[in-house]
Amino acid sequence: MSHARENQTVCVETLNVKGLARSRLAKSVHDAGWSMFVGMLRYKAARHGRTFVRVGRTFPSSQLCSGCGYRDGRKPLHVRHWTCTECGAVHDRDVNAARNILDEGRRIASG
Numbered sequence: 001m002s003h004a005r006e007n008q009t010v011c012v013e014t015l016n017v018k019g020l021a022r023s024r025l026a027k028s029v030h031d032a033g034w035s036m037f038v039g040m041l042r043y044k045a046a047r048h049g050r051t052f053v054r055v056g057r058t059f060p061s062s063q064l065c066s067g068c069g070y071r072d073g074r075k076p077l078h079v080r081h082w083t084c085t086e087c088g089a090v091h092d093r094d095v096n097a098a099r100n101i102l103d104e105g106r107r108i109a110s111g
């Protein structure tokens with residue numbers, strides 16, 4: 001674990017769980033699980049003196065190229081890998097989204 005200044009920020013995405021759940025009950029369970037997880041992260045970040053940031057649900061984390069910033073458009077959930085049509089970078093969907101969330105969180109944190 002590095003102690004570099006830029007590694008002091010913890011970022012989470014505000015997920016649209018409604019779109020993933022099939023029933024009302026499933027939705028409330030998903031919501032409770034996610035908010036408990038976020039609450040735990042927030043607590044741990046505070047204990048360790050880290051900045052905690054929530055990135056808004058309108059932020060298109062899975063649409064942006066983390067390499068060049070080009071907005072490549074919507075990706076259905078089954079698309080696990082994609083190639084940026086602007087710079088040609090090949091992305092793992094989740095790794096790319098995580099990089100974008102971290103960048104956006106740092107941008108928010110630095111005001």
Ligand SMILES: [Zn+2]
Nearest residue numbers: 065068084087
């Ligand atoms: Zn790109």
